[in-house]
Amino acid sequence: xxxxxxxxxxxxxxxxxxxxxxxxxxxxxxxxxxxxxxxxxxxxxxxxxxxxxxxxxxxxxxxxxxxxxxxxxxxxxxxxxxxxxxxxxxxxxxxxxxxxxxxxxxxxxxxxxxxxxxxxxxxxxxxxxxxxxxxxxxxxxxxxxxxxxxxxxxxxxxxxxxxxxxxxxxxxxxxxxxxxxxxxxxxxx
Numbered sequence: 575x576x577x578x579x580x581x582x583x584x585x586x587x588x589x590x591x592x593x594x595x596x597x598x599x600x601x602x603x604x605x606x607x608x609x610x611x612x613x614x615x616x617x618x619x620x621x622x623x624x625x626x627x628x629x630x631x632x633x634x635x636x637x638x639x640x641x642x643x644x645x646x647x648x649x650x651x652x653x654x655x656x657x658x659x660x661x662x663x664x665x666x667x668x669x670x671x672x673x674x675x676x677x678x679x680x681x682x683x684x685x686x687x688x689x690x691x692x693x694x695x696x697x698x699x700x701x702x703x704x705x706x707x708x709x710x711x712x713x714x715x716x717x718x719x720x721x722x723x724x725x726x727x728x729x730x731x732x733x734x735x736x737x738x739x740x741x742x743x744x745x746x747x748x749x750x751x752x753x754x755x756x757x758x759x760x761x762x763x
Contacts (some may be wrong), residue, residue: 618653664759
């Protein structure tokens with residue numbers, strides 16, 4: 575698992591396929607943005623699913639006893655938050671748009687979107703860019719996943735959440751660079 579993580583971080587492979595980039599560059603701006611949202615959503619979904627799958631199936635994982643759906647949902651929201659963080663200067667309300675894509679046409683989509691905003695704000699406040707210490711973030715996610723009063727291995731959970739998030743932010747920054755170089759996004763859009 576560690577070797578695979580290193581390959582993904584160091585690897586020179588494109589995050590967005592070159593064929594998708596070529597297709598996207600030919601699209602009108604509104605359709606290009608919709609397609610980018612879809613690609614970002616699929617990546618966020620796939621990354622969350624892989625993290626959850628890897629951690630639920632390993633008995634030694636601190637996440638192995640979590641409800642798979644609750645765990646996946648929260649990791650997906652974390653991915654939406656990261657995408658918002660990385661792309662906010664280039665695409666507006668990306669987390670909300672991805673969230674709406676996830677829930678589709680459910681009747682309570684307005685309430686779900688309203689519940690997303692404070693969570694995104696909480697994650698922003700807990701992720702300390704200035705000092706690089708992300709313990710509060712890891713602990714907050716652990717609290718959300720396990721419950722406020724639950725006993726769980728806080729340091730272990732926090733470590734894995736922070737590691738996943740840090741690796742994902744690096745990956746999403748590479749994707750942002752790829753999008754900028756291809757002219758798919760521009761500052762201030």
